[in-house]
Amino acid sequence: MSVSDPIASLVVAAQGGDLRAFAALVERHWAMLVRVARSVVGEAEAEDLAQEALIVAWRKLDGLSEPSRFPSWVTRIVFRRSLRRARRREPDVALTSLGDPGHTPDTESALYVWQVLSRLAPRQRAVMHLTVVEGMADSEIGAALGISASSVRVHRMRARERVGELMKGEQTHAGF
Amino acid sequence: MPGSDHDSNVGQFEERLRTWGGRPPSLAPAFAASRVVGQLRERGAATPWLRLAAVAAMMVAIAVGVWRTAPQQQPLAAAVAANGSGATGDVVQFWLDPETPVYFVLQPFKAEKGERS
Numbered sequence: 001m002s003v004s005d006p007i008a009s010l011v012v013a014a015q016g017g018d019l020r021a022f023a024a025l026v027e028r029h030w031a032m033l034v035r036v037a038r039s040v041v042g043e044a045e046a047e048d049l050a051q052e053a054l055i056v057a058w059r060k061l062d063g064l065s066e067p068s069r070f071p072s073w074v075t076r077i078v079f080r081r082s083l084r085r086a087r088r089r090e091p092d093v094a095l096t097s098l099g100d101p102g103h104t105p106d107t108e109s110a111l112y113v114w115q116v117l118s119r120l121a122p123r124q125r126a127v128m129h130l131t132v133v134e135g136m137a138d139s140e141i142g143a144a145l146g147i148s149a150s151s152v153r154v155h156r157m158r159a160r161e162r163v164g165e166l167m168k169g170e171q172t173h174a175g176f
Numbered sequence: 177m178p179g180s181d182h183d184s185n186v187g188q189f190e191e192r193l194r195t196w197g198g199r200p201p202s203l204a205p206a207f208a209a210s211r212v213v214g215q216l217r218e219r220g221a222a223t224p225w226l227r228l229a230a231v232a233a234m235m236v237a238i239a240v241g242v243w244r245t246a247p248q249q250q251p252l253a254a255a256v257a258a259n260g261s262g263a264t265g266d267v268v269q270f271w272l273d274p275e276t277p278v279y280f281v282l283q284p285f286k287a288e289k290g291e292r293s
Binding site: 031160 | 181182183185186188189190192193194195196197198199200201202203205206208209210211212213215216217219
């Protein structure tokens with residue numbers, strides 16, 4: 001562990017029972033963890049799920065042998081809980097409400113993104129998110145999701161194929 | 177094989193995903209951190225009481241179990257005493273199950289008037 005690594009120092013302090021250090025870790029990673037959860041389970045549950053995952057992370061913190069790996073370790077906890085939640089309750093969102101007059105262009109765009117994402121497998125959603133939004137390398141994504149870098153590439157390729165099909169179908173049927 | 181339309185559609189989607197997925201959470205990081213730590217403190221404070229309660233419940237359960245399974249000699253004496261036959265009566269004991277003895281106390285045979293003894 002590098003002493004100059006602030007995250008690793010905070011993790012070591014938190015492993016010693018320092019709740020303030022853990023709070024600092026939460027503060028640093030909160031936004032990213034919520035974004036990951038949001039891409040897998042959607043807007044409504046993402047923040048609650050991230051909080052629950054962080055409480056689990058605190059309990060398991062002693063098991064983290066390499067403190068500098070905290071970011072990918074905690075992302076994996078959030079991802080696994082998101083995956084379980086997503087499998088329990090697959091969203092049934094139809095690609096039909098895009099033309100509703102109540103939707104502003106922003107909400108319409110958000111709705112559309114989630115409608116497309118929800119048609120991908122949860123793991124594909126996470127790979128797309130970590131690639132496109134977080135800009136992570138395949139090896140980092142693999143570490144965060146607990147899969148190999150080559151699996152990451154396969155999930156991304158399939159996700160892109162599916163997105164292309166969905167958008168093509170939507171253009172055909174709704175003139176999107 | 178995906179064509180240029182496909183690539184353009186995917187690119188368009190990824191652009192929207194970048195905007196949608198990159199939005200900040202509604203809960204500010206500092207507030208989220210204090211909420212998580214607050215929950216941990218609450219749970220940490222509750223844990224010792226829960227442990228004490230669990231230990232107490234376990235001790236009560238063990239005590240009740242020991243009391244119920246202990247061999248009970250008292251009913252035999254009570255049955256004999258209640259019968260009034262004292263040590264002269266014969267006692268037959270059956271077990272309905274390991275915890276349920278049944279006693280039969282046999283009166284010593286006494287000849288009634290007019291009977292042969």
